[in-house]
Amino acid sequence: MLTSKTSWFVPALLAAVGAWTLTAWGEGVEYASASLLVDSYQTNSVLEYNSTTGAFIQAFVPSGSGGLNVTGDPVFGPNGNLFVGSQGTNSILEYNGTTGAFVGTFVSPGSGGLIDPRIFVFGPNGNLFVHSGGTNSILEYNGTTGAFVTTFVASGSGGLSIAQEPVFGPNGNLFVGSGGTGSVLEYNGTTGAFITAFVPSLPLYNGVVGSPHGLAFGPNGNLFVGDFLGTNNPINGVLEYNRTTGAFIGQFVQNMSGGLNEPTYLLFTPTTPAVPEPSSLLLLGSGLAGLAWWRRKFAA
Numbered sequence: 691m692l693t694s695k696t697s698w699f700v701p702a703l704l705a706a707v708g709a710w711t712l713t714a715w716g717e718g719v720e721y722a723s724a725s726l727l728v729d730s731y732q733t734n735s736v737l738e739y740n741s742t743t744g745a746f747i748q749a750f751v752p753s754g755s756g757g758l759n760v761t762g763d764p765v766f767g768p769n770g771n772l773f774v775g776s777q778g779t780n781s782i783l784e785y786n787g788t789t790g791a792f793v794g795t796f797v798s799p800g801s802g803g804l805i806d807p808r809i810f811v812f813g814p815n816g817n818l819f820v821h822s823g824g825t826n827s828i829l830e831y832n833g834t835t836g837a838f839v840t841t842f843v844a845s846g847s848g849g850l851s852i853a854q855e856p857v858f859g860p861n862g863n864l865f866v867g868s869g870g871t872g873s874v875l876e877y878n879g880t881t882g883a884f885i886t887a888f889v890p891s892l893p894l895y896n897g898v899v900g901s902p903h904g905l906a907f908g909p910n911g912n913l914f915v916g917d918f919l920g921t922n923n924p925i926n927g928v929l930e931y932n933r934t935t936g937a938f939i940g941q942f943v944q945n946m947s948g949g950l951n952e953p954t955y956l957l958f959t960p961t962t963p964a965v966p967e968p969s970s971l972l973l974l975g976s977g978l979a980g981l982a983w984w985r986r987k988f989a990a
Contacts, residue, residue, distance in 0.1 A: 694975035727917075729761040729774065736764050736774060736790070738987065749790075756783045756792035760807040761954065768816055768833060769957065775820075782807055783838070788883065795836075802829045802838035804903075809855045809955075814862060820854050821866075828856055828866065828882070840882075848875045848884030857905040857956060860933065865905055865913065872899030874915060874936070888936040892917055900929075905932065906956035914942060916953035928953055 726739040727750055733757070736751035743748070751774065756900035757874040762775025770787040773796060773898075781804070782797035797804065805976065807826025813819050819842060828843035843850065843866065851870025859865050860896040865888060892900030892915070905914030911933040927950060928943035943950065 699783065705803045727764055727772070729764050731761055734758050734761055734778075736772070736785075737760065738790075748821055751785050751792075755790075756785070756795070757781075758783055763810070765810060765812070767818075769813055773818070775810065775812070777806050777808060777823075778806065780804050781822075782810070782818070782831075784836075797831050797836045797838075800835075802831070802841065803827075804829055809857050811858065813858055813864075819856055819864065821856055823853070827855055828849060828853065828864070828877075830882075830972075842882035843884075844882075845875050846888070847882075848877070849873070854901075854903050855905050857907065858908055859913070860911055865904035866914070867905055869901045869903065869918075872901060872919075874905065874913070876900050888914070888921075889915065889931055890936075893938075894918075895919065903954045904956040906958055908958055910937065914956055915943075916956050918952050918954055 722761065725747060726744070727735050728739065730737050732751050735749050735753040735755070738747040738750040739745065740747060751772070758774060759778025759856045760776065762777055764772055764788060766773045767773050771793060772785040772787050772790070774783050774785065776783050781795055781799040784793040784796040785791060786793055796809070797818070803825055804820065804822050806822065807820050808823055810818055810820040812833060813866050815853050816958045817839060818831040818833050818836070820829045820831065822829050825845050827845040829838040830840055830842040831837060843864070848977055849871055850868050852868065854867030854869050856864055856866045863885065864877045864879050864882070866875050866877065868875050872892045873887045876888040877883060878885055889902070893903055898919065900917040901919040903918040906914050908914050913931040913933060913936070915929045915931065917927060917929055927945035927947065928939055930939040930942040931937065932939060936952055945951065951988060
């Protein structure tokens with residue numbers, strides 16, 4: 691056990707090594723460079739681009755592969771494979787996450803009443819939650835087999851109208867944009883029961899309420915909403931809301947910033963852990979050796 695005479699050494703060591711110590715001695719997560727995958731609506735394919743230069747690499751999922759017809763949002767699943775909504779066949783198709791080769795039809799056409807599957811998300815329980823545009827509901831499917839489980843959020847529940855991107859929040863609940871009412875609705879993450887209008891209404895522009903298309907919880911835990919309504923609308927863009935109360939904080943990204951116009955879907959990329967300098971590694975080794983020496987000295 692450290693004594694009061696040696697206690698100063700630990701914070702000094704940690705301060706010197708810095709955040710790298712936490713990364714290296716934690717789970718050691720490392721993010722490799724990745725490609726950018728984009729669904730090509732008009733060509734029924736998923737295209738791959740260099741994530742640094744934007745240069746075209748290949749058609750990761752070739753046109754019509756596996757019967758792909760009118761592509762929806764591509765999402766990687768827990769097994770590492772790519773899942774793509776095929777709106778024209780009312781199904782969800784699975785592709786090899788490395789090669790793009792067709793694996794199989796994960797959710798059969800029309801399963802559970804599925805119509806127009808544009809966007810979906812894998813939930814905390816590992817299951818797939820799909821926005822069914824034609825039924826204005828959220829359907830749940832087994833995350834391993836693709837079998838229909840239940841209608842998680844019933845049509846129109848809580849006033850849901852023109853359902854948009856579903857996302858699970860830090861509290862485990864499901865948040866869904868309601869394009870027809872300009873609000874963000876919160877549902878119990880286990881039962882799907884309606885809880886509240888988390889964001890009752892997006893800001894008005896020329897008397898018309900905004901349309902919450904993309905939802906994402908940021909690194910600070912707050913909810914960020916892409917307001918799609920209104921070309922050249924000066925008050926939309928990406929809006930930020932308090933993660934606990936849903937209170938409006940402000941316009942995080944202004945519309946037309948960098949050419950942004952009618953934002954749809956949002957994604958926060960992970961932070962790449964810092965790479966330790968050789969001097970930091972040497973300092974850590976020296977520090978641990980010094981700590982051991984101090985402990986032996988004062989134990990005696």
